[in-house]
Amino acid sequence: MRLLTVFLCSTLSVTSALADDTSDDLHALTPPAAATAHPHAILGVSPNMDAESALTALSAHLERDLVPEQVTLSIQSPEGRQFQYVYTQRLTTPWVDPFVRMGSDDYEEITVDLATDVLDGRVLAIHRTIAIFGNDRPSAEAVFAQLIESYGQPSAMVTGSYDSELIYAYGTDGFIPDLPALEASMHPVVAGQPMTASISRFGSFFHDDVPCINAIGRDAFYEFRMPRPEDPLASCDTVLRIRVQSSGLKTMIHFDLMDYRLIRANRAATDQQILEALDEEQAPSRIKL
Secondary structure: OOOOOOEEEEEEEEOOOOOOOOOOOOOOOOOOOOOOOOOOOEOOEOOOOOHHHHHHHHHHHHOOOOEEEEEEEEEEOOOOOEEEEEEEEEEEOOOOOHHHHOOOOOEEEEEEEEOOHHHOOOEEEEEEEEEEEOOOOOOHHHHHHHHHHHHOOOOEEEOOOOEEEEEEEEEOOEEEOOHHHHHHHHOOOOOOOOOOOOEEEOOEEEOOOOOOOOOOOOOOOOOOOOOOOOOOOOOEEEEEEEEEEEEOOEEEEEEEEEEHHHHHHHHHHHHHHHHHHHOOOOOOOOOOO
């Protein structure tokens, strides 16, 4: 099937209701997609966990339930065939609203990104933000020391007076022990030649073909796009990223754990099933003429 144009409309609603009877279906992959092997988790939740288990673990930690957020995908082919699909895109803490974020009280915010039914709605990514006010706040060095004690030396790290960052990165060949060293080996500096690296991270400059560099910061949400542009996630399987931002009497600690291998698998299989549904032969009209 040749799709020249597509129409995509997504609407969000915070609800725990199931999809209505008019929605199309997606079917789980057999066998299911594999996640990256790594030791990382956020509050006991790791990518590839089922949504119910993630909800149970995080609700116990927060002492209240996260809320499912649903998305409706409405897609129409040039031939007029429509595909509509409703699924739970993520679990959220909606009580952390703009007023809470602008306030002066400690808070914790968690978001869990979920796959479509092709991966049984499993966890693709976990995001956690802790806001701490006052004098008794951990420094970036203290936070990073705790992580290094748990997981070993990171792939890259930079500390600053305001913004500090540490990551554990896994390319398609496994854990990357030193991203700056990998950049240097892939793109040796030639004396007298201008530097061609253009992405600034971790106190260094990187080329966009260095594994994981172009994937960091991308989201996990499914979006139907056809044709798809070049994939910035292709060289990366998993990243655990921690940022510590300190300003005045406020410290923000951000945790992001994303499995790009699962994100790619979710996107590819969802694309394929939607395209197949749009290409199905339609039932003949039975209108009385």
